[in-house]
Each structure stands twice: as structure tokens, then as C-alpha cells.
Amino acid sequence: MSNQTDQDKVQTNQAVSKAVVITFLVMIISTLCFWYYHDIITWFPSHIHAWTQSDRLALAYGFLENGFDFFTPRTYNLYTADGITGVDFPIHEYLVAILMKIFGTNEPFIFRAYTLGYSLVGYAFLYLLARKITGRDIVAAVVVLFAFTAPILTYYQAGFIPSSTSLASSFIGFYFFFRFREGQKYVHLYWAIGLLTLAVLPRASVNIVLFAVLLVEVIRWWKDRKIDKKALVAFVIAYAIIAASLMYKNHLSSEYGTRFLASLMPASDVTHLMDILKESWSRWQLQLLTKYHWLLLGISGIASGIALLKGKLKTLDKEVLLISLLLFGGSVIFFLALARQLIAHEYYFMDSLYPAIILLLIPGLGIIGNSSGLGKVIWPLIFGGLLIGAAIDSKAVQDEKYAQTEWDRGEVTRKNFTGSDIFLDGLGIPRDAKILVFEAYSTNAPLLLMGRRGYTILNSREENIKRALQLDYDYIVVQDAYFPSDLIYQAPWIVYAFHRIGGNGRISIYTYHKDRVPGMPYPVQRSIPGLLGLNIPEFQKRLVLTEDSVTNKIVSDSSTFSMIDVTHRMTREMEFGGALVVPLAELNGADRLLIDLSFDNSGSEELRDVEPEFDVVLSIESPSGQKQYYKSFRVKRRNSNVAFYGYTCLFDIPYFEENDLTLKCYIWNRFKQELEINALDFKAYKSKYVFN
Template structure:
């Protein structure tokens, strides 16, 4: 334990940024070759499918394609697919492999740590920046979503980069810094809409702190804001036109979307689940009390309140999009960016040679060691254990599909809203929940070109392990009417002649 502490203190003085990037890289490279399975594989599958479709069907950034569009081209209303497009460029030179998507995510996460370090040291000191970024590098949620095949890692980089360069512009008034910030913030809001809140409010705070009531007279701030708003509005208008023409969407707007069930925020279960994730997966249990202690520490300057505003802004987005925030834990991920700052403040103050309290230093040393152990334990159990291909029923069925079904056919998959099996199978078609499966539905898809029906009795979505008797009976009723290529206790494949 003391060797670890001495080594960290040595690196803090010698080369803190290189040490942080080295630690972050090493933990993120573990199992980097994993296929698209495990936690939130359905989100990764859609992202990976868009990358593969860019590569296979032409690099048209403005028309992203998913695999579950049936006999349509699969163009879909979605967030700006810049991440998938970048991955597809690597596919052009090296071939299709999920490794490149994961490596790109890791690279963005390293830039996130660099920008976060530079931003924190602006308001505090090198020690606070070091401890903050160390915890961002090794806490479970941060590690996992920094190497998944989805744009969250790029989103965090753009969020921090936007705030960092905006602050640099306020200090120097150099116009190119404001332009870089505008580019980063625009990309963040294109990747996800909610950064308008949790990046916009911190930017507003910084601008008001600098210019006070004169903020509305600054032409560059108006141009900056208009650029971001117009860019985002143009993309989402275009994306909605894709939905109107092709009918495929991730459900952003309108009455059909379930993202805005505001009665959820009045239920204790909503806050209990989010609190559990925050305490266990974000702060690895032991760092949560340290986070609270840092939150209660006195602010030395008004500018330090930037991180309070940032923190509250993220919480506000949970309330504004409650269903999304409850179902998708990566919507809590931006909380880590300002959250680790308060841990860093506490360690910086009490875990140094100049501090007289030996007991608290020993306590923090124990917390440091135990938290690293706890973090990696949670990461292994909650995340990495789900990425074992030899134990994944979804992966096993996908291999069977690739062997038994021609690649140019259309298939119905009984996987609800989860496209993981489609992606792993490298097939296109439709998805349906077994409870909605009937002969009328099958016939309607046969008329559209459906050739096969595929699914499992062991899972629906990759995150739902079993079917009830009613769902199994519906499937068996349909299977009895068509030739079965495969029909056992686990999987089924029917040829829809």
C-alpha cells in the first residue's frame, strides 16, 4: 500500500499527465477485442451497424443506416453519426473490426483526461487536477464507457474541450480559441441534445462571471451561440425528414417517445436506482463519502462554482429526460466530469506531506487502496463478466445464423428492441417482441420479402434472460406452420416458405 502511495506521489511531481494517460490506457485496453455483447450491447450494436453500413453502402454522413429497417434502405432519424463515420474510415483501410471503434473511444477518453486536467489546474492546482483525473481514469463507469462502441467517450471529450477552450478565450480573447470551443460544443450537442443544458449552463456561468450584465452586448457570444443553435437545429430537422420519409427513428420527438414520463421523478424508485448507480458504479462506494466531503469544502473563489453549476446541470438533465436517464446509465456518465473534482479537492488538501493530520492521511491511504480494489472488482463483475463470448447465447445464435442463413436474405428476429443479434449475424430485417408475434404479422413481412424467422427461447433482448409461457407458445404456434431449420430448447430458425 505504501509503495503505491509513494509511487503516486513521485509521479505527481515528475510527469503527472503522462502517468494519468498511461494508467487510463492500460485499464481500458483490457478485453479490447471483445465483440459487441454485454452491458448496453444494443446501443453499441446500432452504433457499430451504422459504421459498417457507411463502409458497405457509401460514406454518406448525412444518411445513417440501421439494420432493422426491413426491406427499406434503413435510413434512420438519429443523433449526428460522426463517431460511426470516423470508425468507418478506419474500416476502409483496415477492414471491419470492432477493435477500431473501441480504440477510437479509448483515444477520445485520453483527450478527455488531458482537457479535464488542464481545466481543473486553471481553477485549483496541479495536485487537485492530478487526483481528480486519477479517479476519472480508474472508476468503473468511466473505464467501461471509455472503451465501448458508442459515442459517449467522444461526447465527454467535446464537453470538456468546449468548456476548456471557452475559458481560454475568456482569458486571452483570442478568437481562434472561441471557434475551437464552438466546434466542440456543437459536436457535443449533435451527438446528444442534453449537453445544451449541462455544457450550456457552465458556459453561461463563465461568461457572466467575466462580463456581468454586459454579457448581452458581446457580439462574439451571440455568434458563438447562434452557430451552435443553428448547427444543431439543422441536423435534427434533417434527421426528422429522414424519419418522415423512411419511418425509422430512435424516438426523439413526438407523442410516441417515452423519454419524457415526468411522473417518474416523483417516484422513489427513480432516485434510488440513480443513487445506487452513482454510489456503486460511478464512485465505487468508498469514494462517494469523499465526494460528499469535497462537496462541503469551502470555495476559495467565485470561479470554483463552475463545477457546482456543472454538477447541478447534469442532475437537471436527469429530470428533463427521466425515462432515458433511468434506463440508460450512461446518461449519468457526464456527472463524473465535475464529480471527480470534489474528490480531487479533498485528496489535494489532506493527502500531502505538508498536512499535519497523520490520521486522515492514513485513512485516505486505506481508502485509496480499497477503492482501487473495489473499482476493479465492480468493473469485473458488473461489466467484463458480461463480455465473455463463450457464455453469450446471443453470440452463439449469431454464429449459427451466419452459418445457416444466406447473407442477402431478410429475417425476422424475435429480439424486441435489441439489434445485437442482427448486428452480430450481419443480417438485416425486422425485430419484434414474441408477445406480438402472430401469423398476420408473419404474412405481412413475407409480402415485404422476409425469408426467415430467428430467435431464442432463452432471451428476448440481450438484457432480458427468459420468455414466459405465453411468449413461447406464440413462437411454437408460428414454428409449427413453417419448415424448421433449427428448433431445440434454446434456439429456432424457420424458413418462411
């Protein structure tokens, strides 16, 4: 009776301990979710890889609008026939569309909440997996928090890319696979293979995971000298489904086209590969894992290594490490096949390295977690401290990824097009009108925000502009900020051919009249303000550019734009030139600054073969010299056959309460080239639009 009572007490204590750990884990995860996602959970795809994420949102919208026809996935981009596109099995986008239908809204919140919810289910099974392997609830909680706070996972597990949901499916599949390995119940194997297949279908690269499990089973068959026919049939069915899905994707790509990656992108040679490897490690090492994660992983790895050398690893631990090793091997092959992608697309690590790292972590933590004596008290404190540091560092990475940067034109584009659907409605542009967007910086984001299908031009070279203008569209939309510097600079003749029908200060809508293109190669520059909806300037100045002056001096207020006789020669040693320095108050509340300049490389023999490349910079500074605002445009030679260039760029001037700020605008010869600047004119305008 006494033994039975003691056993009951042990079981009761274990149950209480388990309940306490799970309760605290749920509380911590809930707190982290609020901390990480309380503001971004409702956001349209933004910042890092918003392009790819908005493509996924477009697929969900496509299902919502095509009557939930799963077999004709489409986006808003009409470069593929009717927007239909070849894409890996879009089951998650389809389910998101169903949820949008149920809740009566297509807000991005639905997609983000779905991905986060699915990821949390995956973490629940990761907890069960780690507990099964280690026998310790607190170790399982550490494993889950390790994964949840890994910066790349933290960023994407409330986003739109299916790598997050595939990783969650992998966790669930691993749990059932190790249940099969422990109890040899085939229902568990079938669940494992089914869920791992579900992980592979939307992300073909996750085949690394399914194939690793297959290899483990093949090793078992080899040891048993017998093929497990039930398991073999299950794997054959899984790969038949995957093959059928890939064939159908290729059929759609061939029939309609695709806007998704459809080919491998290896390095060109060994030197290129090593450069990519070095750059990738430098860029991603502390986003893949924080320094606290790396330390925790190192401690776990040492514990596993010592146990392995002493022959004290359990069979289940060995199998976990074997799969981890196979996954690392698959990751190497994956890296070789897609090296050029990995340098800029960190989310591929979710398909490859993360499953290997997380499985590698578990056995070592289990060994440490089962220590006795003083170690039983110390190790939870150490791991807790490391996880707190990891969570804080991960938040810092999230803040960095969501930070507004001057170079992030994709985020600028999102802001410029936000609310454009209602604005176009107000102009009487129907929802079924086809829109041609220049300087779109994404294949779908501007179209989604306008609520209209169409075409996006990502690189506005003159030949691309000419081809785009032959497409079947109704209206042209261009962001004001990039219209003069990117579009007119590449194709000056469009000033005559575009007719502005409206704008909201961020974007302008045009129609194209090809019969208005004149024979002259360059437009008069005074027509550019009209195409931007700008009227009478509040401020205008011209600089006399001299050989010996970097700061230069301001002269007449002339409204004419005839070229001045003085040419400003910038040598390689001159880093800055052509500077306008005025109190911000002198602009009389203007919020737009239009800068016209002309430059050439034909004035002297040594400049004729030079490719001019420099920055036009706007900076607003406090009396102490601290930058309150900074933006620049990169100027490159447009055509090798043309020596003389006119260039115009438009800066937005933000509003400041302070009245002692200074506006500076100048040429930055950052690449130390020989330049000849012929003219610099500044006009500041006050727009009728007010933005937050």
C-alpha cells in the same frame, strides 16, 4: 546572479516534478487499461446495454457499406425504410467506419479502441484543465484517476455509446474555455464552443454543458453591462448548427423512421418520480461513484466550502464551482425530463452528473494540494489510498456488469448468434437475404452477427407474430432455447406453418408456409422436437402428480403424450411442486431437456379469475446441495379467453466432469398462487453439436 540561479533551480525542479507525475500517471493509466480492458476490448457489444451499443456498431457498419454517405445513416434493421434511421449527428460512428476501411476489418475492436483512445485524449485535457486551475500536477493526476475509475465511466469508455466521446469533448472544451476566461483570447473561446458543440451534436442531452458555459458568459456580460458580440456570434452559430442537425434528424425520422429514442420520458406524477428517484439512487449510487470516490468528493467539497466561507477562493475556483452548480441544475431538469429512462440507463449520467461532479472536485483538491508542512506529505498518501480502493471497487463493478446471469437473454442471444454468418453461408443463404428474427432481444445484434439485414421481433405475442409474418423477408431464424417456450406457446399454430431447413444447435432457420395452418388451435406436442432438430430421446419420464406429494414419484417410460387423469393442485402455501430428481448420469450424456406440461385455471370456481404465473426450474447440484447450474422459465397465462394451456420449454444441460451430480426440475410457485398442473413429461436428447 544568485537569484537567477535559484530561479533556474526552481524551474528545473518543477519541470522534473511535472515529468515524474506525468510519467507515473501514464504508467498507471496504461496499467488500468490493461487490467480493465485486456479481455473485453475485442468483444462484440455484450451484457449491460448491449442492445444500444450494437445499434451504434450497426451505424458504423452502415456507413462502411453505403459508400460513406454521412447523410443517410442506417442500421441492419429494416423496420425503418432500407434501414435508414433518424439519429443524433453520428460523427463518431462515421469516423469508426473510416478506420475500419483503413485497417481492412470491421471487428468491434476498432470501435472500442476508438472510443477508448478518444476518451484518453479527453483525460489528457482534463489533466491540463485541473493543473491550470490548481497549479499542481499531482492534483491534476488525482482528478484524472478519479474520473477514469468512476465505475460507469470505466465501463463505457471502451464501448460504443457516444456519451463517452461527448464527455471527452466536454473536457477539452472546458480546458479551452477556462484558458479564454484567464487570457481573453477569442481563439480559445472559439475552440471551446466548437468542441462543446461537437459534444452536443451526437448526444443532444449534453446541451446541459454548452448551455452552462453560455450562462456563465451571460453573467459576465451582465456584470460588464456589455454584450460580447464576438462570443454571442459564436454561440449563435453553435446553436444554429445544433438546430440544423436536430431538424435533419427529425426529417430522417419522419421520412424513414427511427430506432433511437425520440421523445421525453418524464415520470407520470410526483409519487412516480419519488419512486424512480429512490430506486435510481439505490441501484446506481455505488456505480456512479465508489465509496472511495464519494469520500474523496466529500473531502474536496468540505475544503471548497470552508474556503468559500473564509473568502479565500480564487476567482477561477469560483467560476469552476459556478459552472458545476449550473450543471447540477441542468442535471435536475434532465432527470425530470427523462426520469423513466434514468432508472435503467445509467450512461445518461455521463451526459449530466459526471461533468458537474468532476468540476466540483477540482477546487477543493487544489486547496488541499497547496497545503504546507505535514499536510503536504500526508494528503498524497491519503488520496493515493483512496484511489487504489476506487480502482479495485471499479474493477469489481466491471466484473459484475460483465458477469453471465441466467436472466440476461441479450447475452444468451449474442452467444447463440456468434458465428451464425458463416453457418448461414454454409446453408447457401445469400448475404442479401432478409431475415426475420423472433425473440431477438435487440434491434440489431442478431442481424449484425448473421451479416444480414432484416427484422427483429422483441416481444413474441401472438398479434406481433402475425404482423411480423406479413413482412417482406426470406427466412425466419429463432433461437432453439426460446422457440417452444416463447414462440410456440404464444402461437401454437406455427408448428404446422414453419418448415425447418437447418440449425446448428443454437439457432434454427425456417421458412413459412401459411397454407399449412390447420383449423385446430393446438399442435400435437410430439412435433416440437422435430422443429428443433431433435430425434430419439436418451431419457424420458412422466410424473404422477399427487395432492400430498411435493417430490412426487417417477412412473412409466411411455413415449405417448396423452393427458393423465391426476391433477396436481398447488395451493398458495405450496412453494414447490412437480419435482423430477434424478442422477445426472442417468441422462446418458444428453444435453437437451424438453419439458412438456399442461395447466389450467378452470377446474374450480376460485381459480377461474387467477392469472397463473410460475417458474419451471432446472437445477444441477452437487452432493452437498451446492448449485452448479441454474436456469428457469417464467410461465404466464397466454390468453385470458383460454383456460387450458400446453407449455413446452427447452433447457440446455451443460457438460460436467463430475459423475455424482443430481438434476432437479420442478415447479416454483414463487408468487404464491393457486395452480392446477395436469401433466409433466420430461425428454432428454443428445444433440450432435459440441459447444465450448
